[in-house]
Amino acid sequence: MAILNADLHCHSNVSDGTLSPEQLAARASANGVELWALTDHDEVGGQRRAMAAASALGLPYLTGTEISITFAGETVHIVGLGFDADDPQLKQGLAATRGGREARAREMAAGLAVVGVKDAFEGALRYVGNPELISRTHFARHLVETGVCNDTYEVFRRFLVEGKPGYVPHRWAKLGDAVRWISEAGGIAVVAHPGRYKFTPTEEYALFTEFVAHGGRGVEVVTGSHSAAEYLKYADLAQELGLLASRGSDFHAPGESRTDLGALPWLPGTLAPVWEALADRVIAPLDAATASS
Numbered sequence: 001m002a003i004l005n006a007d008l009h010c011h012s013n014v015s016d017g018t019l020s021p022e023q024l025a026a027r028a029s030a031n032g033v034e035l036w037a038l039t040d041h042d043e044v045g046g047q048r049r050a051m052a053a054a055s056a057l058g059l060p061y062l063t064g065t066e067i068s069i070t071f072a073g074e075t076v077h078i079v080g081l082g083f084d085a086d087d088p089q090l091k092q093g094l095a096a097t098r099g100g101r102e103a104r105a106r107e108m109a110a111g112l113a114v115v116g117v118k119d120a121f122e123g124a125l126r127y128v129g130n131p132e133l134i135s136r137t138h139f140a141r142h143l144v145e146t147g148v149c150n151d152t153y154e155v156f157r158r159f160l161v162e163g164k165p166g167y168v169p170h171r172w173a174k175l176g177d178a179v180r181w182i183s184e185a186g187g188i189a190v191v192a193h194p195g196r197y198k199f200t201p202t203e204e205y206a207l208f209t210e211f212v213a214h215g216g217r218g219v220e221v222v223t224g225s226h227s228a229a230e231y232l233k234y235a236d237l238a239q240e241l242g243l244l245a246s247r248g249s250d251f252h253a254p255g256e257s258r259t260d261l262g263a264l265p266w267l268p269g270t271l272a273p274v275w276e277a278l279a280d281r282v283i284a285p286l287d288a289a290t291a292s293s
């Protein structure tokens, strides 16, 4: 059924969200989400808590993560869904991907200091819930809180994107590795918010061709990061390439994220929803209750 309030993309304070996995589960449930996945960046440390909280609320759950990769010189995000969260290869791959974030953050702070924004590393750190996961989002919150910018979007625009003083190029995981970690852990790999990347049509085609060749199977069509025109564009692409379609708000924080949990348009009815292919990986409230006892 394409008409299911599935929200398979959001972040807790285990990565760059502000709410705990438990608070997110409660918010998803209150907003009418019928199938939920927590997809923290490069991390599965919140999965047990999300699963337990979802179970207690009677909310069906899929495991999730969002892996940062580098493709054609750009950062691309690959969402993994329905994998075994204890898989050693996946956990090791994510740990390696997290490594280097602190050094990068110190370089970002050095770049910001040059333009007069002092002590940004210490400032950003105050917003970090997981010391291995300091991200640009934490810098953005610090710069808003200290009055340098009015909102996080302005911080990114002025300071944190390529060509700006706080931007530090970084080499993330490889596409093939990320897809393999997810698939071999029993999950499905999905290209996150493809409309956000600054690729030429040729580069975008290469991304999807290589993604599929590595065993990737899904694409986010309806996401908080897409415009209505992009829903249509990527619905067409999903059909052309025979990809499963996903739906997720990419919710990070109340008052900061434009799209709340569960508040997206439906997936177009012509598409094959990724959650149908993952039906046997859905953790029904009863399963999780048994698993955690």
Ligand code: AMP
Pocket (backbone or CB within 6 Å): 016, 041, 068, 134, 135, 136, 137, 152, 153, 156, 157, 252
């Ligand atoms: P990082 O993994 O440290 O590079 O941080 C990436 C995160 O920053 C993304 O997951 C978003 O939460 C946020 N982000 C990236 N680009 C923007 C933008 N242009 N405006 C607002 N938030 C952004």
Ligand code: MN
Pocket (backbone or CB within 6 Å): 011, 016, 041, 137, 252
């Ligand atoms: Mn994020």
Ligand code: MN
Pocket (backbone or CB within 6 Å): 066, 077, 192, 193
């Ligand atoms: Mn993303």
Ligand code: MN
Pocket (backbone or CB within 6 Å): 009, 010, 011, 066, 250
């Ligand atoms: Mn995300």
